[in-house]
Amino acid sequence: MKNVVLKLFSHKWRMVKTAAVMLLCLSNVGLTFAQETLLLSSFLKDKKSKNYTYRKDIFGNTEIVDERLQTIGKIKKNIFGDDVLEDERGQTVLKLRKDIFGNTILEDGRGQQVAKYSKDIFGNTIVESSANNVVRKHRKDIFGNDVVEDGKGNTIATFKTDIFGNKVVEDGKGEVVTKFRTDIFGNEIIEGRNGEVKLVRKKDIFGNFIVEDGNRNVIGKYKTDIFGNEVVEDGSGNVIRRYKKDFSGNQIVEDGNGNKIGTYKVDSSGNKIFEAN
Secondary structure, eight states: OOOOOOEEEESSHHHHHHHHHHHHHTTTTTOOHHHHSHHHHHHHHHHHSSSSEEEEESSSOEEEEEEOEEEEEEEEEEEEESSEEEETSOOEEEEEOOOTTSSSEEETTSSSSEEEEEOOOOOOOEETTTTTTEEEEEETTTSHHHEEEETTTOEEEEEOOOOOEEEEEETSSSEEEEEEEEOOOOOOOEOTTTOEEEEEEETOOOOOOOHHHHHHEEEEEEEEOOSOOOEEEESSOOOOEOOOOOOOOEEEEETTOOOOEEEEOOOTOOOEEEEEO
């Protein structure tokens, strides 16, 4: 498992400007279920730190370390092979295990069931609450479309392909709420409920990726500068992130003013770690 720094931002505008950077950081990272769950985010939100690094300890466990290099959590396997999330005191916060029927059970630190993920006789994925009530069902319809239902069997969303080959998302009434399509120029377009353009991803004449809003205003650009560094710009052309290599091959992350934010490097054990500046 590779390590990744997780940054938490409190303002929506900062989230928009750094979303692309986060996607770049997370795109090739394989995380366990315990790391993917929203409950891990709930665990981290109560901590004072805003920067976290995932790294391996000498036993192969995944440590969650803050910017002071203090371990504030650990993801490990117990003697039964269950995935366990521990706090800084070594107390279990979450546990992911299999029951005797092969169902996946998520438990809290007291051993109480938080959720259960199972398959019914038709192969549908069932999500149950702590009280064993069905809260979600994921199934295929007769056309092979992915359908999400609530606990009462009402359709919440359907993911399908229309007759033109576009990927669409429908609500419970069968109305298209989102459409993903490609125009004749190869631009990737996201449309809303009424066909209005929400987002466009395209290339400029230099081959740089550009993201535009529904009004065709550029809100982001991804390109390589003359030195071979990867650069992320906002809609006004201001650099918000720059990724460059140092002499050792480590990746340096800078903000728009050229200030060093941190370094991605590989330690002696082959772990990719982030060192905050």
